[in-house]
Amino acid sequence: MARSRPSSTSTALHAAQRSIDSSDKYRASVTKLHAHSKMIADFLSPDGRLDKSLEPSSDPDAAQFIEGCKRRLKDIAEGNAKRMKEIDVFVSAVTNVKNEMMQKNSGGENQEEEAVDYEAAIHTAMEQIRNNTNTNQDLSNHPMVIEVKTALGEKIQQDDDLEIIHNSTSDSNAYKCPITGMLFEQPVRNKICGHTYSSAGLSQLLKNKKKSCPIPGCTMNYLAMNMVEEDEEMKMKVKRFKKREEMERKKREMEEDMGEEEMGEGGFTLIQ
Ligand SMILES: [Zn+2]
Known part of the structure; x- marks a missing residue:
């Protein structure tokens, strides 16, 4: 879209659709880069070929060299993760602008077409989405980074056990869908924007005329099925939460059964 000559709405709509369509191509090229990174990571892992031929355990220079390669590879993985996110941001921005155009357009057929700088509108939308994006979406937890680290033979830190200890009196609201009000399913x-919903809640939302993220304060004013991905982390958290609840329920039942006078502190363990 040229800045000098603002395009008509229909031309702009087509251009927007073309941009959205071509995003798959960009995604595919990042995915290819990522596949190569994983291959190299395999090569660098403790039982990979490079490690075997260089013997870093007896040669400090080789060890340093391999460490350097690993660091570089992790940087590349983060770069790929970032590219993927930027593509998502771009597609959403174009989709937002496109929907606004269509809404304005549906006001009337013979409405006078105003000259709009769509390029600027897309930039503004991208800025808005970036500002709105959850800052705790740390790239080190991005699946692409995790996959490369795993291929490198690094142990991925699991916070499962820690969380069970620190979070044993957790608020069940943290595991409830803001739309259905039930535990996330x-x-x-x-x-x-990084917000999570139950699949059923999202389907419900998508039936609405105005599709926007329902989280208070979120300015995401468009929602579509292809804008979401499975939230594996939340799935696991809900599973753990249910398990904790179950354990507490069992404990209560046992306490009731045994009578209070027989209950010693830590009298029995509940670990199966
Ligand atoms: Zn949101």
């Missing part, structure tokens, strides 16, 4: 995360 098949949770999906909005790739742009």
